[in-house]
Amino acid sequence: xxxxxDIVRVDGRAKVTGVARYVDDVRPxxxxxxxxxxSTIAHGRILGIDLDPAFDWTDVTVATAADIPGENVVxxxxxxxxxxxxGIVRHVSEPVALVAAPTRDKAxxxxxxxxxxxxxxxxxxxxxxxxxxxxxxxxxDNLFSRIDIRHGDADAAMAAAERDGALVIEATYRTxxxxxxxxxxxGMIAEPRADGGMTFFGSMQxxxxxxxxxxxxxxxxxLNVVQAATGGGFGGKEEYPSMVAAHAAVLAVKTGxxxxxxxxxxxxxRATTKxxxxxxxxxxxVDRATGKLLAARVHLLFDGGAYNTLSPVVLSRGVIHAxxxxxxxxxxxxxxxxxxxxxxxxxxxxxxxxxxxxAAERHMDRIARALGLDPLAVRQANLYRDGDVTPTGQRLVxxxxxxxxxxxxxxxxxxxxxxxxxxRPGGGGEAARRRAxxxxxxxxxxxxxxxxxxxxxxxKADVALEGDRVVVYSASTDIGQGTxxxxxxxxxxxxxxxxxxxxxxxxDTDLVPDSGPTVASRTAMVVGGVVKQGAEKLREALRAxxxxxxxxxxxxxxxxxxxxxxxxxxxxxxxxxxxxDRATYQGEAYPTFGWSCxxxxxxxxxxxxxxxxxxxxxxxxxGRALNPTLCSGQLEGGxxxxxxxxxSEEVVLDAQHGMRNDRLTNYxxxxxxxxxxxxxxxxxxxxxxGPFGAKGIGEIPHDVPxxxxxxxxxxxxxxxxxxxPMTPERVLAALMGDA
Amino acid sequence: xxxxxxxxxTPVSVDAPPMARxxxxxxxxxRATGSxxxxGEGECGxxxxxxxxxxxxxxxxxxxxxxxxxxxxVEGLSRDEVLHPxxxxxxxxGGTQCGICTPGFLVAxxxxxxxxxxPTRIEVREALAGNLCRCTGYQKIVDAVAAALxxxxxxxxxxxxxxxxxxx
Ligand code: FES
Ligand code: FES
Numbered sequence: 001x002x003x004x005x006d007i008v009r010v011d012g013r014a015k016v017t018g019v020a021r022y023v024d025d026v027r028p029x030x031x032x033x034x035x036x037x038x039s040t041i042a043h044g045r046i047l048g049i050d051l052d053p054a055f056d057w058t059d060v061t062v063a064t065a066a067d068i069p070g071e072n073v074v075x076x077x078x079x080x081x082x083x084x085x086x087g088i089v090r091h092v093s094e095p096v097a098l099v100a101a102p103t104r105d106k107a108x109x110x111x112x113x114x115x116x117x118x119x120x121x122x123x124x125x126x127x128x129x130x131x132x133x134x135x136x137x138x139x140x141d142n143l144f145s146r147i148d149i150r151h152g153d154a155d156a157a158m159a160a161a162e163r164d165g166a167l168v169i170e171a172t173y174r175t176x177x178x179x180x181x182x183x184x185x186x187g188m189i190a191e192p193r194a195d196g197g198m199t200f201f202g203s204m205q206x207x208x209x210x211x212x213x214x215x216x217x218x219x220x221x222x223l224n225v226v227q228a229a230t231g232g233g234f235g236g237k238e239e240y241p242s243m244v245a246a247h248a249a250v251l252a253v254k255t256g257x258x259x260x261x262x263x264x265x266x267x268x269x270r271a272t273t274k275x276x277x278x279x280x281x282x283x284x285x286v287d288r289a290t291g292k293l294l295a296a297r298v299h300l301l302f303d304g305g306a307y308n309t310l311s312p313v314v315l316s317r318g319v320i321h322a323x324x325x326x327x328x329x330x331x332x333x334x335x336x337x338x339x340x341x342x343x344x345x346x347x348x349x350x351x352x353x354x355x356x357x358x359a360a361e362r363h364m365d366r367i368a369r370a371l372g373l374d375p376l377a378v379r380q381a382n383l384y385r386d387g388d389v390t391p392t393g394q395r396l397v398x399x400x401x402x403x404x405x406x407x408x409x410x411x412x413x414x415x416x417x418x419x420x421x422x423x424r425p426g427g428g429g430e431a432a433r434r435r436a437x438x439x440x441x442x443x444x445x446x447x448x449x450x451x452x453x454x455x456x457x458x459x460k461a462d463v464a465l466e467g468d469r470v471v472v473y474s475a476s477t478d479i480g481q482g483t484x485x486x487x488x489x490x491x492x493x494x495x496x497x498x499x500x501x502x503x504x505x506x507x508d509t510d511l512v513p514d515s516g517p518t519v520a521s522r523t524a525m526v527v528g529g530v531v532k533q534g535a536e537k538l539r540e541a542l543r544a545x546x547x548x549x550x551x552x553x554x555x556x557x558x559x560x561x562x563x564x565x566x567x568x569x570x571x572x573x574x575x576x577x578x579x580x581d582r583a584t585y586q587g588e589a590y591p592t593f594g595w596s597c598x599x600x601x602x603x604x605x606x607x608x609x610x611x612x613x614x615x616x617x618x619x620x621x622x623g624r625a626l627n628p629t630l631c632s633g634q635l636e637g638g639x640x641x642x643x644x645x646x647x648s649e650e651v652v653l654d655a656q657h658g659m660r661n662d663r664l665t666n667y668x669x670x671x672x673x674x675x676x677x678x679x680x681x682x683x684x685x686x687x688x689x690g691p692f693g694a695k696g697i698g699e700i701p702h703d704v705p706x707x708x709x710x711x712x713x714x715x716x717x718x719x720x721x722x723x724x725p726m727t728p729e730r731v732l733a734a735l736m737g738d739a
Numbered sequence: 740x741x742x743x744x745x746x747x748x749t750p751v752s753v754d755a756p757p758m759a760r761x762x763x764x765x766x767x768x769x770r771a772t773g774s775x776x777x778x779g780e781g782e783c784g785x786x787x788x789x790x791x792x793x794x795x796x797x798x799x800x801x802x803x804x805x806x807x808x809x810x811x812x813v814e815g816l817s818r819d820e821v822l823h824p825x826x827x828x829x830x831x832x833g834g835t836q837c838g839i840c841t842p843g844f845l846v847a848x849x850x851x852x853x854x855x856x857x858p859t860r861i862e863v864r865e866a867l868a869g870n871l872c873r874c875t876g877y878q879k880i881v882d883a884v885a886a887a888l889x890x891x892x893x894x895x896x897x898x899x900x901x902x903x904x905x906x907x
Contacts, residue, residue, distance in 0.1 A: 008830050015838030016826040016845060018773020018813035025772035183777040183785055183873050184839040231775070231839025232873050265778045418861055480837025480874045629833035629879070636876035637836065664782035664871070672877040673868040677860070680878075 002493045003692045006629040009485040010503065011229070011478060023187040023202045023228040024262050031189070032061070034251050034261040035107040037097035037114045038271060039089040042123035042341040042656040046087055049097055052113035060110045063098040063250050070219030074242050075212060080138060081307035081344070083217055083246040089118070090137065091306035091343045092656040093271040095243070100251040100259055108264075123341035125657055127303040128279065130338035137306060137339035144304045144337040145312035147319045149585050151391040152330030157295035161285035166294055170283040171366055173359035174723040175706075177651035178275035178644075179659075180348055181669050184231020185268040186240060190248035191258040197222030198249055204241040205233045206517035207475050207509050213242035217249060227507035233479040234641065235347030238519050239309055240272050269662040273346025274651060276302040276314055276337075278355040282363045284328075291367050291378035293328035300335040300356065305344035311337045314345075316450055318352030320589045321703075323391055324360030325401045325444035326382035331391040342657045347519065350702040353445055354642065361441045361707030362722055365714065375711060379442055380405070393586045400595035400621035400685040405442060407619035407681045408597035412438075416601055417677040419614050434603040434612075437716025441704035442597050446590030447687070447696030448522040451580030454573050454591070459516035459527050463491060463534035464568035465542060468558055470495065470502045472534070473568075475515040476527045477507050481698060482630035486524050487531045489627060490691050494535035495554040513570065521594070521696025524626060526573065528691040534571035541569050576689060592687040594700045596620040598639065600676065600708040604716045609732030611647045611713060613676035616705065620680070623687045623695030631697060632680040638701025639678065644669045646706035650725045744805045746771065747815025757803035762786045764802045765812060773813040773842045777871065784870030787843035788812045794850045794869075813842035816849060825849055828887035829880070836874035843870045848884045856888055863888075 014020040037049075049064055051057055065072050065086035074081045085096045096116050101107040124135045130142045138144060162168055188202030198218060200210055207225040215221040225245075230237065244261055252259040263271070281299040286292060300318050304311035319335040364382075368375040383401045390396060448454055462473035470491055478484040488502035495502075505511050515527045539554055545567065546560040561567075580587035599617040604610070616639055625631040648668040654660040661667045686693025706724055714720045719734040743752045746769065753768045765771045765788070777783035779798050786797040789811040790804075816823040825848045828834065835841040844867060851858065851866040858866065863884045864877070872880060 006833075009833075009835070011838070012830045012835055013822075015835045015841050016813075016822065016829050017817055018771075018842045020838055021772075022775070022839065024776070025766075027767075181873055182837070182839075183783055183871060184775070184837070185777070230837060231777075232837040234873070265780070418859065482836070633833045633836055633875055633879055636878045637874045638876075640876035641873065663780060664778045665780065669871060669873065670877075671868045671871060672864040672881060675864075675877045678876060678878045 002489045002499050003626055007485055007489050007499055007627055009482055009630065010488065011484050020229040022184055022231055023189060026189060026201065026228065028189065028191055028258040031258045031260050032100040032102060032251065032255055033104040033107045034098060034100045034248055034259050035111045036095050036247060037099065037111050037116065039085065039092055039094040039096050039116070041089065041118055041120050042092045044089055044118040044120040046085060046089065046096065047117040047119055050115040050117065052115060055110065055113035059102050060106065061100045061251060061255050062114065063254050067250055067254050068217060069253050071216045073216055074246060075216045076239055076309060077312060078308045083250065091341055092658040093343055095247065098247050098251050100255055125340050125342060127301055127338045127340055130340055131336055137341065138308065142339045144308045144339060145315050147315055147335040147585055149319055149331065149333040149391050151393065154295045154297050154330040154332035157330035158285045158297065161294040165288065166285040167288050167370060168283065168285050169367055169370055171363060171722060173280045173282070173362055175278050175355045175358055176724055177277050178348065178649050179269060179651060179667060180234040180236030182232030182234060182236055185263040185265055186237065186244050186272060187262040188241060188244040188248045189258060189260045190245065190252040192252055192256055195222060198252060200225045200245050201228055202241060202245065203228055203230045203237055205237045205477055205479055205519060207477065207507055208514045209239060209517060210242050210245045211509050214245055214249060217246045224508060224510040227477045230477060230479045234349045235519065236272060237479065238347035238517060240346065265664065266662040269667060270659045271343065273309060273344055275348040276304060276311065276345040276352065276355065278302050280356060280359040282359060284363065284367070286367050288371060290381045291371050291373050292381050293326060295330040296323060296328050298322045298333040300333065302337045302352065303340055303342065303345065304337045305340060305342045307344040309344045309346040311345065314352040318356045319585065320392060320446065320450065321353045321444065322356045322360065324357050325384050325442050325595065327384055327388040333391060349638065349641065350699045351520070353699065354645065354702050354706065357443055357703045358707050358724060361704055362710055365711050376440055383442065384444065390589065392589045394588050398685050400683060401442060401444065403685065404595045404597040404619040404621055404683050407683055408599050408617050411619060411679045411681050412599045412617045414679065416615055433606050435606060435716040436601070436603045437712035438599065438601050439708040439710065439712030439715060440597065440599045441707035441711065443595070443700055443703035445521070445594045445700035445703055447592050447594055448526045448590060449520055450589055451582065451587060452578045454526055455575040455578065457516040457573065459530055459573040460513035460570060461515050461527060461530045461534050462513060462568050462570050463531065463538045464566050465538060465558065466566045467564070468501065471505050472502065472531055473505045473512040474527060474531065475507060475509065475512045476523045477518045479518065481523070481634055482627065483523055485630060486528060486626055490528055490532050491535040494532055495539060497554055521698040524694050525687065525690045525696045528694060529689060530571045530573055532691040534569055537569040537571055538567065541567055591689060592695055594621050594695045594697060596700045596703065598705050598708045600705060600712050602709060602712045604713055604731065606735060609728035609735060611709065611726065611731065613643060613674065615679070616676040617679040618681065618701065619683050620697065620700060621683045621685045621695065622697045623690050624684050624693035625682045626692060626694050628682060631682055634697055635680050635701045636678050639705045640670055640675050642702045642705035643709060645724060646709040647726050650727050742802055742806050744807060745809040747811055753802070755802050758801045760798055761800040761802045761805055762797035765797060771812055771814055775839050775842060777839065784843040784847065785840055787846045787870060789846055789850055792850065792853065794847050811846065813845055816845055823849060825852060825884065825887040828883040832883035832886060833879040834875065834883035840870060840872040844872065844880055848887065851884065852888055858888060860885055
């Protein structure tokens with residue numbers, strides 16, 4: 001057996017010996033180093049771009065929008081974002097010009113001597129006044145997208161419930177920006193090919209996004225994109241690498257040389273996309289005795305920043321998940337994604353779900369508080385069960401909500417571990433100044449693309465017999481989550497051969513078909529399913545070639561084969577006929593849902609407001625753990641990223657809405673000492689269409705740890721916070737206000 | 740300026756400005772790219788190397804400072820295809836995901852191994868608090884280091900690393 005067992009990751013040895021090749025580890029002959037000139041203001045007209053005559057420009061190449069061989073657009077959902085600002089800048093740190101030089105130091109020095117003259121314009125920063133504002137940023141109403149869900153008649157039901165004595169509870173919840181903070185910054189090499197084309201090698205999640213975007217920038221499609229070993233993505237390397245590739249390409253075309261562009265950390269923090277901030281207003285009518293939801297009106301406002309990127313997809317997931325895993329007969333959700341003169345926000349693990357589930361879970365706590373009920377009891381009164389209908393009208397089957405709660409509660413009975421926090425200043429002897437609390441929160445998360453997204457994408461993968469080895473060709477990258485181990489494991493299991501005889505081909509678009517992007521918790525579940533089909537097809541093709549019975553082992557077929565030519569088959573996603581109406585947002589939003597319950601134990605330092613995590617238990621429905629170590633590794637990494645979101649990761653904006661704390665010294669992600677000990681229960685409620693029952697697991701761990709932390713802080717101190725991040729300053733301010 | 744030092748047991752000689760960052764000399768001049776750059780300012784630990792057995796951030800060290808000294812990077816942890824126990828433990832326990840932080844963690848863990856063969860989990864966390872990982876949540880890294888340390892008695896003999904590590 002391979003599936004369900006801990007196959008050691010195939011790229012592990014290269015990674016522990018330091019030989020894995022990340023983009024910055026590669027230096028083509030004659031390579032130039034690039035750097036980016038960025039706007040210093042949020043909004044304004046570009047009057048001119050001047051080169052400081054005192055600087056030595058002899059071996060420096062400078063490029064502006066005029067040097068773009070094709071179109072000045074980073075093609076994605078809409079064509080609003082330019083490769084280089086042309087005439088006008090719409091956010092601080094927007095790329096305006098590029099330089100290339102023989103050394104990195106020279107390139108960085110040159111950037112400082114490119115002088116951009118602006119006529120500043122008044123920026124619009126406040127998302128609450130963006131919609132319909134006469135000051136236009138996008139389209140004719142500043143809305144990147146607007147999605148309303150109408151399930152039942154929420155207004156009428158709310159009024160009726162109120163008349164009948166139900167309690168109406170209303171509150172506003174806010175979440176802030178969050179940086180993905182992959183440890184490897186963005187980077188790309190563009191290298192001219194002998195045929196006049198271009199090869200891209202870099203850090204990325206989605207090679208075919210770059211193919212599509214760069215065809216437009218170059219004005220031709222003689223290009224291929226190769227994924228380097230990639231040092232983390234979390235969504236941050238979903239769409240942004242197209243921008244990095246475009247910049248490297250413009251310089252490579254102009255100089256005829258390979259060009260390497262690696263972001264410095266501060267640049268990466270200031271310039272690249274982040275999680276969308278959200279303002280979320282919830283108004284619900286609840287039964288006074290049980291806390292059962294009777295009707296809900298939800299208003300979601302997300303700040304998309306200056307360009308669209310993938311914002312409509314973020315809003316989509318936000319509105320669909322807005323109620324959390326709770327049934328309610330009448331739900332109206334109004335969702336708005338607005339434009340502001342802020343650096344664009346984009347893909348980040350969870351795609352809108354972590355924002356709304358913080359709000360939904362905090363709202364559950366508010367209901368419990370108002371009614372004097374136990375927060376878990378209120379949740380359990382509303383938790384989805386089989387046959388319940390979601391706000392999009394989807395009837396749920398195989399609901400795992402109850403099971404993950406049971407499993408998490410059971411696991412949380414284990415004694416608490418020794419506490420690293422006692423070793424901290426203020427710990428130990430002064431432990432009296434600490435208050436302990438426990439919080440619980442529950443998540444649901446739709447796996448894969450929304451609606452019939454998968455059918456539209458038609459993800460493809462090839463499986464080939466080459467000699468006595470099998471090679472999987474897919475564009476699904478390994479960004480740490482283990483694709484290069486999981487796909488070979490699936491194939492080896494199907495064919496009954498050793499996993500070390502199967503490998504993923506390099507993720508090079510010259511070699512692999514478009515499997516769809518590596519996003520949305522879809523790689524193992526959706527593309528893995530395509531790969532499994534491919535393995536089955538390969539066995540059939542081989543049997544057709546050499547004859548033999550259906551039960552004959554694959555290796556017996558291989559042994560009979562005369563030809564030494566590779567035998568390659570293609571598999572494609574099979575439409576499962578999801579019924580989905582994009583116009584009304586009604587139908588089967590996702591092929592299946594994952595479920596998760598998180599229980600966090602923490603202590604609050606009453607003097608500093610600091611939150612110290614002691615233990616985090618999660619029980620998460622994974623469908624089937626294809627490789628338990630890789631699977632739990634994803635779950636553990638996800639919850640810690642969410643605890644950072646909860647209490648330490650704050651993006652502080654300057655007057656131009658640039659990230660002021662653009663360093664790892666002041667944008668604080670958790671260390672090993674900040675991280676709790678974890679108990680990770682993988683609950684297996686199989687999904688019939690996932691390979692061996694697997695579901696998507698990449699995003700769900702980010703959904704509710706912040707809400708669990710908020711409940712734990714409330715339990716510890718009596719202080720209730722409705723905004724993220726709950727920094728020490730905010731916790732302290734709340735404690736003082738309370739006292 | 741010509742600077743000589745010992746890199747992973749091999750004498751090396753580079754011609755570099757004395758204030759050049761050790762990390763750049765390793766990665767660019769010596770093409771030893773195992774040590775990574777995550778921040779360039781001493782915060783992430785991806786560039787961790789041992790100088791005379793002591794873990795330092797190579798992005799903060801001017802190369803002149805290692806003149807005549809022994810430097811150990813991730814490339815020097817394994818010898819002749821035999822992995823260091825910490826490397827084996829990272830593979831077995833899932834201590835590496837995207838892997839960009841891994842070289843720094845391994846080197847930091849190797850230092851801990853030499854200093855304290857029986858640390859508690861909290862001591863492991865303290866020893867690794869200068870290294871950032873965004874993928875793992877640290878759970879499996881701590882598991883791996885704890886396992887490697889408990890098996891340390893059977894570690895394949897690596898006199899150079901032992902000596903280098905004990906100097907501190
Ligand atoms: S690169 Fe040296 S500590 Fe981050
Ligand atoms: S494994 Fe990716 S940062 Fe640690």
